[in-house]
Amino acid sequence: xxxxxxxxxxxxxxxxxxxxxxxxxxxxxxxxxxxxxxxxxxxxxxxxxxxxxxxxxxxxxxxxxxxxxxxxxxxxxxxxxxxxxxxxxxxxxxxxxxxxxxxxxxxxxxxxxxxxxxxxxxxxxxxxxx
Amino acid sequence: xxxxxxxxxxxxxxxxxxxxxxxxxxxxxxxxxxxxxxxxxxxxxxxxxxxxxxxxxxxxxxxxxxxxxxxxxxxxxxxxxxxxxxxxx
Amino acid sequence: xxxxxxxxxxxxxxxxxxxxxxxxxxxxxxxxxxxxxxxxxxxxxxxxxxxxxxxxxxxxxxxxxxxxxxxxxxxxxxxxxxxxxxxxxxxxxxxxxxxxxxxxxxxxxxxxxxxxxxxxxxxxxxxxxxxxxxxxxxxxxxxxxxxxxxxxxxxxxxxxxxxxxxxxxxxxxxxxxxxxxxxxxxxxxxxxxxxxxxxxxxxxxxxxxxxxxxxxxxxxxxxxxxxxxxxxxxxxxxxxxxxxxxxxxxxxxxxxxxxxxxxxxxxxxxxxxxxxxxxxxxxxxxxxxxxxxxxxxxxxxxxxxxxxxxxxxxxxxxxxxxxxxxxxxxxxxxxxxxxxxxxxxxxxxxxxxxxxxxxxxxxxxxxxxxxxxxxxxxxxxxxxxxxxxxxxxxxxxxxxxxxxxxxxxxxxxxxxxxxxxxxxxxxxxxxxxxxxxxxxxxxxxxxxxxxxxxxxxxxxxxxxxxxxxxxxxxxxxxxxxxxxxxxxxxxxxxxxxxxxxxxxxxxxxxxxxxxxxxxxxxxxxxxxxxxxxxxxxxxxxxxxxxxxxxxxxxxxxxxxxxxxxxxxxxxxxxxxxxxxxxxxxxxxxxxxxxxxxxxxxxxxxxxxxxxxxxxxxxxxxxxxxxxxxxxxxxxxxxxxxxxxxxxxxxx
Numbered sequence: 112x113x114x115x116x117x118x119x120x121x122x123x124x125x126x127x128x129x130x131x132x133x134x135x136x137x138x139x140x141x142x143x144x145x146x147x148x149x150x151x152x153x154x155x156x157x158x159x160x161x162x163x164x165x166x167x168x169x170x171x172x173x174x175x176x177x178x179x180x181x182x183x184x185x186x187x188x189x190x191x192x193x194x195x196x197x198x199x200x201x202x203x204x205x206x207x208x209x210x211x212x213x214x215x216x217x218x219x220x221x222x223x224x225x226x227x228x229x230x231x232x233x234x235x236x237x238x239x240x241x
Numbered sequence: 242x243x244x245x246x247x248x249x250x251x252x253x254x255x256x257x258x259x260x261x262x263x264x265x266x267x268x269x270x271x272x273x274x275x276x277x278x279x280x281x282x283x284x285x286x287x288x289x290x291x292x293x294x295x296x297x298x299x300x301x302x303x304x305x306x307x308x309x310x311x312x313x314x315x316x317x318x319x320x321x322x323x324x325x326x327x328x329x330x
Numbered sequence: 331x332x333x334x335x336x337x338x339x340x341x342x343x344x345x346x347x348x349x350x351x352x353x354x355x356x357x358x359x360x361x362x363x364x365x366x367x368x369x370x371x372x373x374x375x376x377x378x379x380x381x382x383x384x385x386x387x388x389x390x391x392x393x394x395x396x397x398x399x400x401x402x403x404x405x406x407x408x409x410x411x412x413x414x415x416x417x418x419x420x421x422x423x424x425x426x427x428x429x430x431x432x433x434x435x436x437x438x439x440x441x442x443x444x445x446x447x448x449x450x451x452x453x454x455x456x457x458x459x460x461x462x463x464x465x466x467x468x469x470x471x472x473x474x475x476x477x478x479x480x481x482x483x484x485x486x487x488x489x490x491x492x493x494x495x496x497x498x499x500x501x502x503x504x505x506x507x508x509x510x511x512x513x514x515x516x517x518x519x520x521x522x523x524x525x526x527x528x529x530x531x532x533x534x535x536x537x538x539x540x541x542x543x544x545x546x547x548x549x550x551x552x553x554x555x556x557x558x559x560x561x562x563x564x565x566x567x568x569x570x571x572x573x574x575x576x577x578x579x580x581x582x583x584x585x586x587x588x589x590x591x592x593x594x595x596x597x598x599x600x601x602x603x604x605x606x607x608x609x610x611x612x613x614x615x616x617x618x619x620x621x622x623x624x625x626x627x628x629x630x631x632x633x634x635x636x637x638x639x640x641x642x643x644x645x646x647x648x649x650x651x652x653x654x655x656x657x658x659x660x661x662x663x664x665x666x667x668x669x670x671x672x673x674x675x676x677x678x679x680x681x682x683x684x685x686x687x688x689x690x691x692x693x694x695x696x697x698x699x700x701x702x703x704x705x706x707x708x709x710x711x712x713x714x715x716x717x718x719x720x721x722x723x724x725x726x727x728x729x730x731x732x733x734x735x736x737x738x739x740x741x742x743x744x745x746x747x748x749x750x751x752x753x754x755x756x757x758x759x760x761x762x763x764x765x766x767x768x769x770x771x772x773x774x775x776x777x778x779x780x781x782x783x784x785x786x787x788x789x790x791x792x793x794x795x796x797x798x799x800x801x802x803x804x805x806x807x808x809x810x811x812x813x814x815x816x817x818x819x820x821x822x823x824x825x826x827x828x829x830x831x832x833x834x835x836x837x838x839x840x841x842x843x844x845x846x847x848x849x850x851x852x853x854x855x856x857x858x859x860x861x862x863x864x865x866x867x868x869x870x871x872x873x874x875x876x877x878x879x880x881x882x883x884x885x886x887x888x889x890x891x892x893x894x895x896x897x898x899x900x901x902x903x904x905x906x907x908x909x910x911x912x913x914x915x916x917x918x919x920x921x922x923x924x925x926x927x928x929x930x931x932x933x934x935x936x937x938x939x940x941x942x943x944x945x946x947x948x949x950x951x952x953x954x955x956x957x958x959x960x961x962x963x964x965x966x967x968x969x970x971x972x973x974x975x976x977x978x979x980x981x
């Protein structure tokens with residue numbers, strides 16, 4: 112007979128290993144690289160990875176047709192064409208900051224699964240007293 | 242004008258804060274009687290809980306008797322110490 | 331009258347900093363020189379600091395109500411057209427005001443805590459000093475980088491207005507509740523530090539910390555619930571929890587505090603786990619400070635962690651490290667004196683259940699912490715930010731939740747020390763049978779989702795044990811000649827902690843059932859319709875009646891009229907809306923929700939065309955209302971459990 116303390120220890124280790132394994136799998140399957148457009152262009156090894164790209168919607172680039180939207184995301188130096196099916200977020204507009212999550216296809220077009228508008232929850236001091 | 246007001250308030254606060262520092266109040270001697278008191282409370286609670294556990298059928302009679310005896314001994318030791326004059330000093 | 335209010339506010343905050351520092355010095359001197367007069371000075375500093383924070387808060391409120399836009403914070407968080415409630419809410423609608431509210435709440439807790447410790451003079455001194463250190467830290471922020479009274483020259487004609495996202499009644503209560511929870515954790519922290527300094531981690535400390543952690547636990551629970559409710563009604567995506575860093579920041583201290591509430595019972599009963607319990611309290615407080623840092627510094631939201639983090643982020647980080655270093659240092663220093671009184675004698679015992687509970691809760695906290703900090707960690711080690719999404723959290727939290735659910739049923743029925751086989755059979759046969767039968771029935775009714783079935787069966791099992799405990803306890807009293815209703819009432823009143831705990835457990839299991847059902851069985855659909863057209867979602871038929879445009883001060887409102895049937899039964903007309911805040915150029919959802927015990931019908935107006943067509947999205951979430959109801963039950967149960975009990979008499 113093992114003493115109770117040792118049994119508890121063994122049980123705890125088994126539970127922990129199971130949970131660590133679950134966490135590892137969960138993390139692997141939901142990992143998203145978070146980069147700016149220029150950084151993404153500079154990391155060819157991430158071409159096939161799921162990415163979340165931060166940038167701005169380029170002025171005059173938005174095209175909507177039949178539930179699909181196309182636009183260019185840019186940080187001023189590097190831009191990517193984006194294709195997205197689904198409703199764009201409320202704050203989406205040309206010239207505004209945006210996050211695009213998805214993967215590159217063979218032609219270098221970013222197929223977005225999610226488009227997120229980033230806006231400060233708190234007001235910045237850009238226009239004090241507007 | 243407002244500066245004068247702030248100055249007055251600051252002086253009053255300083256006086257209020259510093260006043261007790263000039264009294265030589267004795268520190269109360271370290272007293273662990275409150276711990277004995279709390280231990281007594283905990284022991285009585287444990288007995289009460291044990292009785293309820295027994296009455297609602299969570300324990301065998303043998304385990305109940307054994308646990309009850311231990312807890313009673315612990316509790317009476319605590320109350321004996323509490324009854325001593327100068328306990329916890 | 332030029333910025334009179336602002337000057338009073340700045341004076342109060344500056345004086346507050348000086349008073350807090352003086353208080354720390356006086357209390358420390360009093361403790362080292364064993365001088366009661368200095369200690370009394372330190373206690374007075376607590377009172378004065380509290381009054382100064384109240385003065386500053388009154389000044390800020392006055393500035394808001396008189397629309398004094400020469401105060402920058404007022405100009406940033408309010409505008410002249412804003413209604414009264416929103417103007418008051420603007421107090422904590424921005425960073426600087428939120429910190430002042432934080433300080434005000436801390437002031438309240440400090441006054442009560444220091445006063446109530448007068449019967450434990452040796453703990454009172456060190457606890458006062460610790461609380462004053464926390465107070466001084468917030469005073470530094472408020473008097474400096476985050477001063478809500480910073481002037482704005484020249485004063486603008488009107489303010490920017492409160493962030494539209496925060497203009498919701500739930501937001502009037504969510505931040506204060508959350509802060510009451512966060513800030514309240516300073517008191518058990520101060521008690522733990524005091525107990526470590528004096529070496530008195532005895533039964534007094536156990537009783538005091540238990541009481542002082544339940545109160546903020548209740549507020550933190552309420553804060554989390556209100557935040558979820560706000561997210562559900564305002565963000566317009568149909569969910570209430572997204573594993574967002576802001577949510578995680580509030581959830582982590584809740585997890586460790588809950589672990590403490592359970593493990594402290596082992597110390598109370600068996601004298602075990604003393605060091606562990608202290609560590610849990612230190613950790614809980616550390617996580618509240620860390621959470622505030624996460625939310626306030628913007629470390630996680632920007633692409634690059636520390637590139638844009640403002641000074642305040644570094645201040646928080648420095649304070650947090652110093653705090654953890656000193657408090658865990660104290661713990662290490664006392665390590666030798668923290669001998670555990672007993673040991674686990676049998677695997678099948680109440681002790682094991684509590685240990686398993688702690689393992690799961692603390693692991694959950696670590697999992698959430700790692701997931702939240704993943705981008706920061708990967709940026710530090712691999713040079714690129716990697717986020718992990720909800721699947722990471724869900725794959726771990728689902729098994730942990732199911733484990734915790736089962737423990738809620740098993741733990742309370744196990745006796746301390748060891749259980750015998752006959753007792754186990756006697757206690758668990760009925761609840762297990764209920765669970766198995768229930769699961770079979772649900773399976774036959776077509777519930778095929780394994781995780782959800784497990785949760786439902788577990789919930790039946792736990793309810794079974796709670797009912798059994800209540801019935802047996804009542805019967806004991808009936809046998810003594812009490813009438814049934816009286817016996818039930820007395821059973822609860824005379825065993826507040828035990829039965830209050832069961833009520834909390836019951837609330838939690840309602841919440842888990844609500845979460846499981848609404849995430850496993852949600853349906854959604856959307857359609858772009860012409861006025862008069864219909865479409866079906868599940869058992870509902872939705873008819874789009876057209877659009878109406880109107881105006882509120884500063885807001886363009888677009889409203890769709892929607893009629894809903896379930897089968898042939900007409901359920902009513904609903905009007906999901908979209909607001910457009912002109913000054914902020916920000917659109918906002920005002921969803922329409924038809925809530926019932928069975929399911930929520932969630933209607934969103936997502937887009938429209940100039941010729942009157944509209945896109946309506948419909949989500950059907952089963953049992954969401956169970957989540958809110960369960961939360962209320964859990965909070966009431968905890969409040970009942972912490973009410974003072976009648977003193978037991980020795981006999």
